[in-house]
Amino acid sequence: MRLPRARKGRMGKMAKEFSYLNMKREYSYIGKSLKRTDMLDKVTGRGKFTADLKFSNMLYGKLIRSTEAHARIIKIDTSEAEKLPGVKAIITAKDVPSIKYGLSPARYDENIFCIDKVRYYGDKIGAVCAVDEETLYKALKLIKVEYEVLPAVFTPADAAKEDAPQIFEEYPGNINTEIHLEFGDVEKAKQEAYYVRTDRLQGQRTLHGFIEPHCSIAYWEGKRVTIHSAHQSAHYLQHHIARIFDMKEGDVRVVLPYIGGGFGGKVDVSGLDIAAVALSKITGQPVKMFFDLEEVWYNGRARHGMDMKYTTGVTKEGKILFVESETILDGGAYTGLGIASAYYAGALLTVLYDFDNYRFDAYRYVTNLPPCGAQRGHGQPHPRYAFESHLDHIAEDLGIDPIEMRLINARKANTVTPNGYEVKSYYLKEANELARDASGWKDKKGKLPKGRGIGVGNGGFVTGAGYCMYRTDLPHSVAMIKVYDDGTHAVVYTNAVDIGQGSDTVLTQMAAQAMGYPYEDITICTRDTDLSTLDFGAYASRQTLMAGWAVKRAGEDVKKKILAQAAEMLKVKEDGGYRFGKLTPEELDCEEGIVFVKQEPAVNITFAEVARAYFVKHGVLIGRGYYHPGKLGGTHKGAAVGTSPAYSSATQVAEVEVDMETGLTKVVGTWDVHDSGFVVNPQLLHGQVHGAFSMGIGETIWEKVVFDEKGRVLNGNFAEYRLPTALDMPYVESLVLDTFEPNGPWGVKEVGEGATTPTLGCVANAVYDAIGVRVAELPLTPEKIWRGLKEAKEKGGK
């Protein structure tokens, strides 16, 4: 219910309406499904995405891409293209800095344009810009690149062969990242285990599947460059552009318009951003660089293909004693975020389940395919799929119900993992119980007809990475709130990046709550490094907690100033005044734009009046806040990946129907229970869960990036890649546990990525339950299921 504004002379009534304030109460602006701040822009078509922007005199540019997977560049002939009227500039490696870049400082291995050789079909050789798109495409056709073709490798197995061609000098044996970690004493635990089982499963290379292709526009004004880009982090883009072009960060302005989805695919500095900066410098004109959709496949940077082997030992009762895991990742040509992906692949299993002895070995190989990186749930969905499948087999072997198996092993709140991560709120057990009850598990498990099955999967994620991607002591999130001179409007400044998940809305709600000021009178100014304040952006599910802390503190800072000012004003109220004499700010509070005396809410004044008085006396009313996670748990090499102020957990159940003749799988029902801490906006949270299910179901059943023998993408379009449609979506039930995270503002933690992590496992387990055969390789296509059934029949299996 909206409260009326305070009016003089209505004290009796006001007192009554405010009386609930002394009781434990609901919040005014958080915990509610308030309208999104961006909806009107998005339903009227007036909201601008990068490709919608036009600048006068703007040129259009594209990358020149390699047509070999592995080759030495002998010659690049651009002379014909240069003669084409309307072509403004063509650049290659010789025209740009030779500096190497990437996302992990330990592995900066990518050149702006290939210098000596190309490492995948689609690798960046140069860039062209022209007056219009038509000329541009003509120019691209006229550019001739001469290669000395080298043998290429397309799988980690081939990359690992002794005589395999070496893709990088710096990665002997084509090993890009190698991890060997052990916690506790696995060998000893092996002796104690009642039952030990090994399973090996494969996860495929997928793609983010956002609909908006990358686009980047740059222009120069004197020594400063401005970049508009479809990107997930204004700060990282600014940082890397400055580094690459040897500029001061202050001379790089990054503006992010509306972003058409990211899912991890718009975190890397793309060739577009760099080329746009370089080409606009040369031409003195704004340059718009863009990908065609197929180039999004070549840009890659999505989920790694993974080969995962788990050996787990348990007690007779099913308690996990140790886990030994070996993971091989197909990294593609460069590193990008790939080291983090490799560490993430092993980091979070210990958060999910409570056991002491853990060994994790991983090898990330480079291959002559587009680079892999982060995709929603970074490094988690495949290992979760593999382990959840593995755990189901162990449960089956021991005769334990799968959910029971998870209840036995679920981590509890306020514990520390063997790899040192401190887990505060954690209610995986409760999530399993609620998912079991909501899905009707007990009536279905083991009781469904052949071809119909039910499966469970667990997951969760970090709520923000504990460390910046590069080394720095900067706070991770900074926010500022400015109140207008007459107090009638406020603007929240933060470079948190709303890529669709709704951070603009959630942060505005938090600002309103912290200030005690109406939500509808606040706008948010984001995604502009000149106009707004530092934030590392949208990755690792960090915005609600980290930007949330910064905004909450900025709001509280405003409130503090308002209460101090009001304390001076309220005691001189004309209409009867305040009975107890001089007031202190501590005796006041502010809610929904009204400042009132806590003991006597009838004595009140509007926020706006107080703000105006503050402005007259002190000048602009600004609140400031920032957040740094500080030192977090974990001391081993690689502990920076996986350590986080808070961990979400989630249980999903899926029910599927498999056609035993054709192998066609249909997901008919899904249930998600999320332990997400306090939920700021339930509608947005459910939206995240729905989207996660759709992506996860797609990845389990259809999606896979397929290449030919030359390293060319064979299904570089939505139809053949097979993105799920509205007709593929099952019944979805999204439930939340009412939990509280002590490390989060108002107790919040993540949902966006965590919700993707259990899906692959739960759908795969449901398929297993339906057909009695484990297809150990994603996606579970009809062909694989059909073959699996056929083999089982031939073997006379169950």
Added chain:
Amino acid sequence: MAEFIVDKDGIKRYLVSITVNGNKYTKMVKANSLLVNFLREDLNLTGTKRACEQGDCGACTVLLDGKPVNSCMVLTVSVDGREVTTVEGLASNEKLDILQEKFIEHSAPQCGFCAPGILMSAKALLMKNPNPTELEVREAIAGNLCRCTGYVHYVEAILDAAAASQERKDG
């Protein structure tokens, strides 16, 4: 066929007259001009999105004489003399279409890149079938890909819009 002129390189440009959102535009376009580019580049109506450019995603959906089409698959010359409605034409003055209202209420779009296309497909559906079933709604937007939402709030919002406009008519 529309009238054309030939420039000195022999390239033809056709004179087309197209009504977009109730406004008549007369322009010269090349034979290879796509409706999506005509709308976005020539008329600056960037609400219609361009993504796959091959009829897969539906981000470019507009109404052509009241029927939903992927504007990336339509040549501008073929639209001469016809009527196009884009997302910008859904609201009349300040009054939003019921679908837009319900999209807002349900927070149906997330990133919103697919939203204009879904709105137009849904509009076409409700024009010919004011009382669709859930399956009919799903079928109507099956050509509009969305990676963010799992379509859940979209389907709810469209059903709700249908119900609300029925009510308005009845009441």
